[in-house]
Amino acid sequence: MAKPPAPDPRRTLTLRDVSEASGVSEMTVSRVLRNRGDVSESTRERVLEAARRLGYVPNKIAGALASQRVNLVGVIIPSLSNMVFPDVLTGVSDVLEDTGLQPVVGVSNYLPEREEAVVYEMLSWRPSGLILAGLEHSDASHAMLAQAGVPIVEIMDIDGTPIDSAVGISHRRAGREMAETIVAAGYRRIAFLGTQMPNDHRAKKRLAGFEEALARAGLTLADREFYSGGSALLKGREMTETILKRSPDIDFLYYSNDMIGAGGLLYCLEQGIDVPGRLGLAGFNGVELLDGLPCRLATMDACRHDIGRLAAEIIAGKRPGGIVGGEIIELTPKLQPGDTIRKTQTGGTI
Amino acid sequence: MAKPPAPDPRRTLTLRDVSEASGVSEMTVSRVLRNRGDVSESTRERVLEAARRLGYVPNKIAGALASQRVNLVGVIIPSLSNMVFPDVLTGVSDVLEDTGLQPVVGVSNYLPEREEAVVYEMLSWRPSGLILAGLEHSDASHAMLAQAGVPIVEIMDIDGTPIDSAVGISHRRAGREMAETIVAAGYRRIAFLGTQMPNDHRAKKRLAGFEEALARAGLTLADREFYSGGSALLKGREMTETILKRSPDIDFLYYSNDMIGAGGLLYCLEQGIDVPGRLGLAGFNGVELLDGLPCRLATMDACRHDIGRLAAEIIAGKRPGGIVGGEIIELTPKLQPGDTIRKTQTGGTI
DNA sequence: TTTGCGGCTGTTAGCGGTAACATAGCCGAT
């Protein structure tokens, strides 16, 4: 005598369970739950009722395999603690929200080999597209991405050659413009404070552009200081103290990001240093945090939200990039002079 | 004449492609790529070489369907911009890193219906476990989670009844302890500044505990102020100004989070208010940011990193919770008095 | 009545892997 199939109440449900409970074929249930194809109103209700009663949750793995469609978009960013990337993610989510696509976040910690692992992992789920920060990737990552057969959007940066599409700003140019503004304001003994991270290519490009513009004005960096790890605000404070002690005649501090810039600003205010008279300050990014500071740090908005939005639009097919293949969108960051750069040129001593 | 199967170079690769390229069966390729079962060294190399040469990326969708195993762990948090949750995620990642499990993040924006959608979406991918913030969920979410058949860990909070396991702190108690400390330090006219968010249950519990302890000391809140949206630092500053103008005799401000607390602190320092002499301040969370401030805000560490670690360990089966079902781990937040609470009791007026 | 067509439902054949079992050599012990 055949053992009757024990109706295990703990087994996870399938379409068959719903189809049996509602007396129609699995296919019809599938149609109802996806709102695809014609189903009579009475059947639809019966099926929905059964699905709800059983607490059925469709198995997207099976669905994706059968339909060869996955409603996921991979988003690979270097860090979450950066304040910058949550903004990008918000932009991405805003757009994907009403496309049926769903972002999935991966974090590379600024490590190429980690990024490679994340790219591999994500591609192995056959997403509808991939958004990732930066134009610099390991050879293997590059190869995988180029082969992937789905739209790839590299974001944040456009100084380089994208694999497919790119949305971002020119960090080189951002650095250049900041330097020009600073020089035009009459500052001459300018120092740079930044991160040590060897893989923060964008910070490097900003610095390169910055030095380039200085050179064009006949100047060079008067000093520089780097840090890694720890609270950025605290580090900014410490670095500022260090550099001002070492080079007391510095008249401008350019920070590679707003967080250390804010730390430096707080330090200067505390010390009663005349900002922006005796010392000017500038950061990069336009983080919301700055709004709460006693005085507004000069910065440059990196268009993070727009970058997220545009990248998502390319993936979602709302813009050519994803289909035709290879759109490059350059956004132009707005310089926000704030209160930490002198307004007028004071004919500085050389 | 049958049309020969065009060797479309753009088609995505399958095991069959690798198996043909290396002259073994698909099964053997599968074994090599997963390091499962015995395969001779020579075959292994041949297969790996072919896979690498072709740029093969396995299809995890098919793999997961066949093996009924998915190496993903859903992590559902209310917000990314909170500074708090990235820390939790770091704890989760640290543990999952060497278990073959991979975290997938979802954001609910403090909206129950949004959370419900994310829970549904995640469960439909049949993850190995789910970690989600808070003990309060919609009925539908609750039902789905209870039915899911995988370990569920609710984090951050333990004041309530978990579905399965829970790791967190008692926010009620945290509020109580803070109130006790404040009262013991001699403050009497105490105000609360917090968020408007109706679904931030943890902030609510802290406030409830806080008021409870005040009541026990014969006190009530002297004033309160709420905000929503915008830069938390700026809002903290503004709210502080508002409340101090409205109730000038306030001698303590309790903030529902460190970010608005920091804003308030900056405002007070700027105004030259004697902190902690005339006015005491305290926040909640122990965010790294505080390290960079001119003076250390009193706060309570919410053990975010540990919460992430422990939750992940339960999912990964390194602790009983996930298998036996239903472990509750209460962590005890450490109060960090900082520089914004008086050290000694000054026999205050009432 | 016949025909055609559109609305609704069912059937079949995979999607690309993997579990489980089957098989083929090869070796040493009996």
Added chain:
DNA sequence: ATCGGCTATGTTACCGCTAACAGCCGCAAA
């Protein structure tokens, strides 16, 4: 020589769902 027990590899049958197509029914037009 025979056998058992390895190791290395192949075969088969799904996993749970959906694309594609096939059928059925009723009704309007011919």
